[in-house]
Amino acid sequence: MPKQSYYIVALPGDGIGPEVLSCALDVLSTAGQLFRIDFQVEEIPCGGHYYAEHETEWPEGSFEKCEKADAILLGAVGHEVDGKTVFTKPGKPYPEPQLAGFAQVILNRQKLGLYANVRPVKLYPGVKHKIHGVLKQVWDADKVDYVVIRENTEDAYTGETNSIPDGQVTPIRITRTATERVVRYAFNLARRRGKQHKVTCVDKSNIIGAHRFFRDVFREVGGREFPDIKLDYAYVDAFCQWQIRNPEWYDVVVGPNLVGDIISDNGATTAGGLGLAAGGNIGDEHAMFEPIHGSAPKHAGKDKANPMAAILAVQMMLDWLGTRHEDSRLHRAAQQVEAAVAALLSEGKTLTYDLIGEEQAARCSEVGAAVEEKLRAMA
Numbered sequence: 338m339p340k341q342s343y344y345i346v347a348l349p350g351d352g353i354g355p356e357v358l359s360c361a362l363d364v365l366s367t368a369g370q371l372f373r374i375d376f377q378v379e380e381i382p383c384g385g386h387y388y389a390e391h392e393t394e395w396p397e398g399s400f401e402k403c404e405k406a407d408a409i410l411l412g413a414v415g416h417e418v419d420g421k422t423v424f425t426k427p428g429k430p431y432p433e434p435q436l437a438g439f440a441q442v443i444l445n446r447q448k449l450g451l452y453a454n455v456r457p458v459k460l461y462p463g464v465k466h467k468i469h470g471v472l473k474q475v476w477d478a479d480k481v482d483y484v485v486i487r488e489n490t491e492d493a494y495t496g497e498t499n500s501i502p503d504g505q506v507t508p509i510r511i512t513r514t515a516t517e518r519v520v521r522y523a524f525n526l527a528r529r530r531g532k533q534h535k536v537t538c539v540d541k542s543n544i545i546g547a548h549r550f551f552r553d554v555f556r557e558v559g560g561r562e563f564p565d566i567k568l569d570y571a572y573v574d575a576f577c578q579w580q581i582r583n584p585e586w587y588d589v590v591v592g593p594n595l596v597g598d599i600i601s602d603n604g605a606t607t608a609g610g611l612g613l614a615a616g617g618n619i620g621d622e623h624a625m626f627e628p629i630h631g632s633a634p635k636h637a638g639k640d641k642a643n644p645m646a647a648i649l650a651v652q653m654m655l656d657w658l659g660t661r662h663e664d665s666r667l668h669r670a671a672q673q674v675e676a677a678v679a680a681l682l683s684e685g686k687t688l689t690y691d692l693i694g695e696e697q698a699a700r701c702s703e704v705g706a707a708v709e710e711k712l713r714a715m716a
């Protein structure tokens with residue numbers, strides 16, 4: 338059932354997070370006006386800079402707000418002081434030091450049950466990419482269009498590191514429960530996409546026992562529950578070259594957490610770079626959307642970063658909310674936001690430095706405003 342109002346928690350975070358998220362929230366509000374959808378947005382300060390001042394990563398009660406939200410939008414976390422990443426102090430609030438901002442990214446993923454991290458690798462027409470530092474068009478847009486599904490709650494992301502006499506050990510934890518639900522998500526997505534009806538399992542099962550388990554569960558669930566979907570396999574090292582050489586082979590790709598982290602960034606290089614790559618952390622009850630790039634401290638505060646990844650994160654959020662609440666207004670809004678971004682990309686004029694070079698670059702805020710203008714013109 339469509340809701341009267343959708344409650345969105347926005348976590349701008351660190352570095353370029355606030356700038357790109359501010360553009361994305363403007364686009365959300367314009368879409369709300371145009372499609373008559375009420376969004377109640379609450380921004381919560383958080384991340385490493387917040388930790389550096391308060392010794393806590395966000396104000397008390399913030400997690401409860403995330404739990405109540407219809408959806409969460411995250412900018413980026415990761416703060417530097419004197420060129421060094423800020424980690425939490427032992428025992429404050431975790432036993433072991435963690436990236437300050439851990440709660441917003443990792444704990445939200447784990448505690449809200451956001452088990453599938455959905456990261457489309459999709460090249461829009463007109464987008465050039467940097468090979469040898471020169472902007473060139475090399476791939477055909479229709480040949481780069483697959484989705485990476487990254488397991489999002491375990492693997493090497495447990496937050497646990499133990500000392501041993503000669504060093505430290507971080508466990509790789511792979512459970513049946515988490516693997517079954519994420520591979521099921523991937524198979525269902527391959528069905529919904531209706532393209533190649535294929536899911537590729539990417540792992541390092543030739544050497545890591547826990548990855549062998551991941552692959553076994555993938556094979557078992559796929560064979561038993563999805564006879565209409567083809568099962569495909571790749572080791573992650575080989576996959577990294579195939580996703581560059583032969584992206585058209587892939588439809589839906591699923592892998593353990595760290596594998597998914599790496600191959601989604603690598604895939605982004607074939608689709609215009611991290612400035613265009615968005616992702617959704619999706620569970621059965623909650624979801625959090627984010628640009629997959631980091632906080633890029635060196636670009637922070639310069640109104641320079643590409644806001645399109647954050648805007649496409651809004652598009653993914655609208656789409657997810659539309660399906661969850663059977664609200665066609667949200668689906669229309671999602672389509673139009675994507676179309677607005679695609680139109681700007683194919684015109685190739687109002688773009689940030691990463692897509693057009695420093696000389697002709699538009700500011701982050703100018704690109705955000707141009708997306709809003711396109712949206713209004715199309716409505």
Ligand code: IPM
Pocket residue numbers: 414415436442598629631
């Ligand atoms: C991502 C990021 C995070 C991750 C970091 C910031 C903890 O790289 O969302 O891909 O590794 O998951």
Ligand code: MN
Pocket residue numbers: 598599602629
């Ligand atoms: Mn990453």
